[in-house]
Each structure stands twice: as structure tokens, then as C-alpha cells.
Amino acid sequence: MTAPREMFEAREGEQKLEHDPAAVPADGGVVFIGRIASPWTTRDSCPKNMRAARETGQPALLTIDAPFRSGLQGLERASHVVILSWLHHAPRNLIVQKPRHAAEAKGVFGLRSPARPNPIGLHVAKLVGLDIAAGRIDIEAIDALDGTPVIDIKPYFASTDAVPEATIEGREER
Template identity: 85%
Template sequence: MTGRREMFEAREGEQRLEIDPALMPADGGVIFIGRIASPWTTRETCPKNMRAARETGQPAALTIDPAYRAGLQGLERASHLVILSWLHHAPRTLIVQKPRHAAEAKGVFALRSPARPNPIGLHVAKLIALDIATGRIEIDAIDVLDGTPVVDIKPYFASTDAFAEATIEGRDER
């Protein structure tokens, strides 16, 4: 389990957990249902968010494992999907981080950084094509590395998932 901690140098103001959550006994029994095929093979080339990923014009695809493909039935009705991924290359010990663009450090739960105790990625993507037989889901873009595990997929409901009035103080989300 070495390597992940050493890959990321701590910046001033950052704090690490005493124990790496990856070394703790599992308590949720999370399984991966497939993998993401993306054009991104390095952290340096991977877009930092879905907006940046869409700007590249690079599509992506998910391949769902055979045991879970029946669960895709009816998904073709959705125009957009919520994809939960496991950001398996992210460090899990940073609890306070100082992003390069930020003036001050912030707790991990106040950030969208992949470095967190449970590195779960949240992505809203446009559904381009679905082939249940092969488990292939084509989407407009993704902001993860090639081979990233898929934890779950849900249809996106604009009527309940979108909040036009949502803000982060001091940040323009446009």
C-alpha cells in the first residue's frame, strides 16, 4: 500500500490523517460494477472537472460487468446520468488541503478534490448510447483516468437534482 502517500507532497497548511483509510477494515462492502474508458492516462492530462472535460470534446464510455448488465434496463430513457466512481489513484489521508488556486487551506469536505478518505467521484454526464448486451454506455465526457472503477449509475432528474439557487460563498459558479 505504499506509493499513494508518497506521490502527493503536502502543501503548507495541509493535514493528513493518522491512518490511511485504505488500511482500515472494510465496513461497507462496496463492489465495482464496471470500468470507465477515458482518453486520460495521466493526472497531468486529466481535466479537473466535468466542464473542462466537456470543453475537450473527448467522449468516454463505461463498460458494466456482465453480472450487473440487467440493471441497465430502462436507463435509455435518461438523457443524463449520475456516475459514481472510485478514484483509485487519489490519496486517502489528506483531511485538510490547500488547492493550488486557493489562498487558504480547507477541510476535505469543503472541496471537490479527489483526495479524500473515501475517494468517490461524482459525475453528471450526457448519455450518448447504451448497449445493454455488451454493457457499454457511451457518454459525452468524463474527468477521470482510464480504467477508473464504477461504483454506481443513476438517472439524473433535473426536477429533483438541480437547484438553481445553489451557491458557494465567494465563488462564481458560472
């Protein structure tokens, strides 16, 4: 199983916040609507992004809690879904990070790292199957640990969500 977030030590060049956001009273009520079931049980085994997750060929599924299942009506029209998750094992107190592959440290909002003040994961996945009565959403893959809470699901609209000309200076898309 993964180590609790307080056990993560900052690397050289990283900066922690004075207070862990997890210890601050919430200003919004986030409700978990379900859980992700994936083959990934440790940070080391978990793919680093959705492209790597798809390349494993390992499917995943979401189980939506009973009170929220009627909200799945109409989702079957989508070929892909956007899943927002709560990365509950990620540290929340790193504000500057130095990824292993990077030469320089960067602010958390310039990275896609799960370690952030509000550890919200963003996943775009192909919808493979949907059983509304059971609250089951089968997807082709996911880059999240088994048991990760789901906070929202939205249909992916290529016509409005895709931005083909988007770039990150000095970085190739991987």
C-alpha cells in the first residue's frame, strides 16, 4: 500500500507550505461520488499519465455510489469521459517541486504532479461500458491508484475540449 502523504520528504530545490492544506478547514464541501478500481496499488506501479495507462492495456472501472447513479443518464452518448478524482495519497504541502526528470524546480501550478494543495486528478478516458443501475462505468484505462475517490464525471466534447494548437514552451508532448 502507499505511504501516507506526511511521509513524503521534499527533494533538494523543493519548497513546502508552512501549513498542510489538509489541516485547514474546508471552504467548499467536496463530496466523493464513487471510487476507481484499477490494477495500480502503489505509486511506483501507477502510470504517470493517461497515455502510459492506455499503453498498459489494463482496463479500469468506476463504481458510482447509489445516490448519484441517476446522474449517469445520458452519459452513454459519450465516447470519452472526463473524470475528476481526489488523489488522496498525494502530499498537499509542496508548493515548489523538482521532478526527477527536470533540471529545475517549478511551481506546482506549472506541473501536472499529483502533489498540490488540492490534489484533484484529471483523466480523459474512453468509455467502454455503462451500467447505470449498478453504477458501473468501464473505461479503457486510468492513471490513478485503486480506491481513488471520484469527485465528478463529465462527457468529453472534442469540439470544445480539444485545443490542438496548445503547447508548453520547451517541452515535447509525451
